[in-house]
Amino acid sequence: MPTGVALRDARQQLFDAAERVLLRDGPNALTSRAVTTEAGCAKGVLHRHFSDFDTFLAELVEDRIARVEAQQAALCAAAGTGSVTGNLADALTGVFETVAVAIVALITSRDELRAKLRATRPTGVPLATEAVHMIAAYLAAERDLGRIAADADIDTLAPMLIGGGHLLFADRTGPRPDAEAVRRVVTTTMAGAVREP
Incomplete structure (x- = not known):
C-alpha cells in the first residue's frame, strides 16, 4: 500500500470509506484495516487523524x-x-x-x-x-x-x-x-x- 499518497480531506475520505464498509459488509466487518483499505491509504493515516479507532x-x-x-x-x-x-x-x-x-x-x-x-x-x-x-x-x-x-x-x-x-x-x-x-x-x-x- 503506498504511503506517500496525499489524501485531500482525509477525515472525510475515511468517514466515507467506513460508510461503504458498513453498508456493504455490516458493523462486524468495520476495522481500521478495512477502512484504510477501502479508502486506499496506509493504516497510519487513520491514526494520524484520530487517537484510536x-x-x-x-x-x-x-x-x-x-x-x-x-x-x-x-x-x-x-x-x-x-x-x-x-x-x-x-x-x-x-x-x-x-x-x-x-x-x-x-x-x-x-x-x-x-x-x-x-x-x-x-x-x-x-x-x-x-x-x-x-x-x-x-x-x-x-x-x-x-x-x-x-x-x-x-x-x-x-x-x-x-x-x-x-x-x-x-x-x-x-x-x-x-x-x-x-x-x-x-x-x-x-x-x-x-x-x-
Missing part, C-alpha cells in the same frame, strides 16, 4: 448526526408544502436509505463506542434520537400551520415513525422497501392526526 467511530457518528440535523432544517422548511404524508415518507427514506441503520447497529454492538458517545449524548441511541427530534420538529411545524391536529401527540408519533421506518430498512442484505411500504407506515401512524385536504 473508537474515537474515529465516535466522530463518524457525530458527522452522520450532523447530516440528520441538516436534514431537519430542510424538512422543517418544507412544512406547509407538499403533503405531510409525502414529506414524512421522504424524510424516513432519506434517513434510513443512508448509513443510519448500520450506524445504530454499530453503536449497539460496540461498548467502547457507546461509552465515548455517552459523554456528549447521555440519553437515547445516537442518530436514532436525532432522527426522532427531526420528525418531532417537523410535526410541530405542521401542527402550527394547522395541517396536523392541535392535540396530536408529537412526542409519541415521532418515535413511532422512526421505529417503523427503522424496521422497514433494518435488513441490510434484503431488498429495500418500496416507496409504497414507507408511505403505508406513515399513513397508518398518522391516521387521525393529519388535517390536510
Whole structure:
C-alpha cells in the first residue's frame, strides 16, 4: 500500500470509506484495516487523524448526526408544502436509505463506542434520537400551520415513525422497501392526526 499518497480531506475520505464498509459488509466487518483499505491509504493515516479507532467511530457518528440535523432544517422548511404524508415518507427514506441503520447497529454492538458517545449524548441511541427530534420538529411545524391536529401527540408519533421506518430498512442484505411500504407506515401512524385536504 503506498504511503506517500496525499489524501485531500482525509477525515472525510475515511468517514466515507467506513460508510461503504458498513453498508456493504455490516458493523462486524468495520476495522481500521478495512477502512484504510477501502479508502486506499496506509493504516497510519487513520491514526494520524484520530487517537484510536473508537474515537474515529465516535466522530463518524457525530458527522452522520450532523447530516440528520441538516436534514431537519430542510424538512422543517418544507412544512406547509407538499403533503405531510409525502414529506414524512421522504424524510424516513432519506434517513434510513443512508448509513443510519448500520450506524445504530454499530453503536449497539460496540461498548467502547457507546461509552465515548455517552459523554456528549447521555440519553437515547445516537442518530436514532436525532432522527426522532427531526420528525418531532417537523410535526410541530405542521401542527402550527394547522395541517396536523392541535392535540396530536408529537412526542409519541415521532418515535413511532422512526421505529417503523427503522424496521422497514433494518435488513441490510434484503431488498429495500418500496416507496409504497414507507408511505403505508406513515399513513397508518398518522391516521387521525393529519388535517390536510
